[in-house]
Amino acid sequence: MKYNFKTVQDAYSETRKYCVDDAKAQFPPYVTFELVNKCNFKCVMCPVTYTEGSRKELDFELFKKAIDEISQYGSAIRFIGYDEPLLYPQIKEAIKYVKEKKLLLHITTNASLLNNNNLYKTFVEEGVDSVIISMQGLSKEEYCSMRQLSDKTYSEVISNIKKLYDYRVTNKPYIKITSTITQRDSHSDAKEFAKIHLDYVDEVQITGWTHFVAIKEQYGQENIMNEMQVKAPTFKAHTPCYVPNYEMIIKSDGNIMPCCNTTTSSLLIGKTGENSLMEAWDSKKALSIRKDTNSSDLSKHEDCNHCQIRYEEPEHGHNISGLFEGKVFKTFTKHNI
Numbered sequence: 001m002k003y004n005f006k007t008v009q010d011a012y013s014e015t016r017k018y019c020v021d022d023a024k025a026q027f028p029p030y031v032t033f034e035l036v037n038k039c040n041f042k043c044v045m046c047p048v049t050y051t052e053g054s055r056k057e058l059d060f061e062l063f064k065k066a067i068d069e070i071s072q073y074g075s076a077i078r079f080i081g082y083d084e085p086l087l088y089p090q091i092k093e094a095i096k097y098v099k100e101k102k103l104l105l106h107i108t109t110n111a112s113l114l115n116n117n118n119l120y121k122t123f124v125e126e127g128v129d130s131v132i133i134s135m136q137g138l139s140k141e142e143y144c145s146m147r148q149l150s151d152k153t154y155s156e157v158i159s160n161i162k163k164l165y166d167y168r169v170t171n172k173p174y175i176k177i178t179s180t181i182t183q184r185d186s187h188s189d190a191k192e193f194a195k196i197h198l199d200y201v202d203e204v205q206i207t208g209w210t211h212f213v214a215i216k217e218q219y220g221q222e223n224i225m226n227e228m229q230v231k232a233p234t235f236k237a238h239t240p241c242y243v244p245n246y247e248m249i250i251k252s253d254g255n256i257m258p259c260c261n262t263t264t265s266s267l268l269i270g271k272t273g274e275n276s277l278m279e280a281w282d283s284k285k286a287l288s289i290r291k292d293t294n295s296s297d298l299s300k301h302e303d304c305n306h307c308q309i310r311y312e313e314p315e316h317g318h319n320i321s322g323l324f325e326g327k328v329f330k331t332f333t334k335h336n337i
């Protein structure tokens, strides 16, 4: 079995085959690396802001070993997680290594470090396939408030994105800005948000609602929703989850998990250096996690227990609901704005 994806989007499309009970990919169509477990921002909605303890960087030899194994299967690679991947000391070498193996590469970043050591040039010159710049909120004010940043940092982020966009020779990497939203955002902000950013990206996407459940329940921030003036979402009794049927992430400490939404070791299925990725993927633990999540038994595992998937999105008010036809998801491009 070897995937032959033309775009990162093809790898995401492949996952639809496994969104049914008791299905699983022979090997994940994409594999995610959380290269470090740290970030240079302190966003109010992010677990990294509330965790202390040792900060780790994925051993580069283990990284290469994992990429060597993945290259047998042709999966796409993603650098994304509860981290800022551009903080990885070997980020340039890591990009180069993935592209030398002719694998598709996606990177999600806050863009604040894109100008460091000309990283935006490396993205273009090494052929990174897609980039998502994660924003938060639909206005500069909301971004700075939720991320606890100054206007100056916001301006630097925008300037860095423009540098990447202007340096491209072709449309590679495909550049997208995404944001989740809360009730604090409004209809008029959404159109304006897309219009402004489409000057220097290919796509702007509102990807859902901002999740505070884990921050409240796992990180002791009891009053976070009141403080942020956001409503609590509604709990759903039965929710199957098919993510472990197709997803795999390698954490900065080498732990292998079947889901990118993990901040504890409750879903640990293996360890790089000790297990091959295929061994972890087919391990007894991975099989039993799939059995639980496919059958809506989400309370067994700590990360699943607090997962956003168990909640209906909160009421966003008629302005936002009207714009997105009841769903907090919308894609804007230069052609549909």
Ligand code: SF4
Residues within 6 Å of the ligand: 241, 242, 243, 244, 258, 259, 260, 261, 262, 293, 298, 303, 304, 305, 307, 308, 309
């Ligand atoms: S329920 Fe949530 S944490 Fe558990 S496997 Fe699914 S997406 Fe991951």
